[in-house]
Amino acid sequence: MEGLKAGLPPSLETSLGGLRFPTPVGNASGVLGWHPEEARTVEEQGGGFFIAKSVTYNPRKGYPQPHMAPTRSGGLVNAVGLANPGFRRAAEILRETARRAGIPVIASIAGGPPGEWVEMASALEEAGVAAIELNLSCPHFKGGGLELGQDPSAVKTVVYAVSSTLSIPVFAKLGFSDRVVDASLVALEAGAKGLTLINSVRALKIDIYTKKPILGNIYGGLSGPPIHPLAVRTVYDVYRETGADIFAAGGVEDWEDAIELMLAGAKAVQIGSSIVVRGPQVLRNVVEGIRRYLWVEGIDSVAHIVGLAHKA
Numbered sequence: 001m002e003g004l005k006a007g008l009p010p011s012l013e014t015s016l017g018g019l020r021f022p023t024p025v026g027n028a029s030g031v032l033g034w035h036p037e038e039a040r041t042v043e044e045q046g047g048g049f050f051i052a053k054s055v056t057y058n059p060r061k062g063y064p065q066p067h068m069a070p071t072r073s074g075g076l077v078n079a080v081g082l083a084n085p086g087f088r089r090a091a092e093i094l095r096e097t098a099r100r101a102g103i104p105v106i107a108s109i110a111g112g113p114p115g116e117w118v119e120m121a122s123a124l125e126e127a128g129v130a131a132i133e134l135n136l137s138c139p140h141f142k143g144g145g146l147e148l149g150q151d152p153s154a155v156k157t158v159v160y161a162v163s164s165t166l167s168i169p170v171f172a173k174l175g176f177s178d179r180v181v182d183a184s185l186v187a188l189e190a191g192a193k194g195l196t197l198i199n200s201v202r203a204l205k206i207d208i209y210t211k212k213p214i215l216g217n218i219y220g221g222l223s224g225p226p227i228h229p230l231a232v233r234t235v236y237d238v239y240r241e242t243g244a245d246i247f248a249a250g251g252v253e254d255w256e257d258a259i260e261l262m263l264a265g266a267k268a269v270q271i272g273s274s275i276v277v278r279g280p281q282v283l284r285n286v287v288e289g290i291r292r293y294l295w296v297e298g299i300d301s302v303a304h305i306v307g308l309a310h311k312a
């Protein structure tokens, strides 16, 4: 590892799947939308990339309210139901977002049959996004969610269909499961340039006074601090077995959480729930915390901490 050179600040630049990001921190899909102002907010807060909310082939209204409930453990359970205007409208908005943003803009798609994934990804590539994240792991999307990401042959079909058609990088977003290492290996073999680990974890909240499930959809996805150690474990296991380029997501509230995920093997970190709960300035706190950590540790580049927890 290179030590700090006298007078030079540590570098926060990272590269993942062939894309370069000025800092290793950005938003996770779903907590912001598609618009230029949202990407600008991430950029102004020191974020190194913007990930748009997942889109589907046809517009979706989402599930009945309520969509979100806080947990006593500091997390969120959400079932928004992938509300979105459909990929055609999203591509129009993202064309402008990608044109105006100073950081890479990544589109996220979720879907049904492989042909739809390919059509959506091609339209978004044509609109000028830098990469496509395949949401193979939504915990409450019937037919195209978690079941898909846990089935290695389905992962292979979708990832191969999309990545063999596009020239921009494709990232496979997988959820927490005992088969995540297998699914990761298959996604990489099928052409994914990197992985996003993890999505929210299927969960349920019950109101003890009405004695009924709280969310309109009954089931939702648990996110935020309660899932952070699950994300660390998943990134650690997958990095050890694959050495892949990994975006980590899961319970990042502060810079220590981000560093932990990078030591486990992540090259960049996505923040979801903490942006919802605390606002986008959490991005700046994490970026500046990482910078201070590198100074204090005498490390000249954030790239040099990736996977260090695996070194003997």
Ligand SMILES: Cc1cc2nc3c(=O)[nH]c(=O)nc-3n(C[C@H](O)[C@H](O)[C@H](O)COP(=O)(O)O)c2cc1C
Binding pocket: 028, 029, 030, 031, 053, 054, 076, 078, 080, 082, 108, 135, 173, 198, 199, 200, 222, 223, 224, 225, 227, 249, 250, 251, 252, 270, 271, 272, 273, 274, 276
């Ligand atoms: C309100 C909300 C909406 C989300 N929507 C999406 C989505 O559209 N697509 C997706 O891939 N993940 C979605 N997620 C999952 C996040 O991108 C992320 O993987 C997960 O929440 C873990 O990160 P966190 O603990 O920082 O929130 C959503 C999460 C939340 C809280």
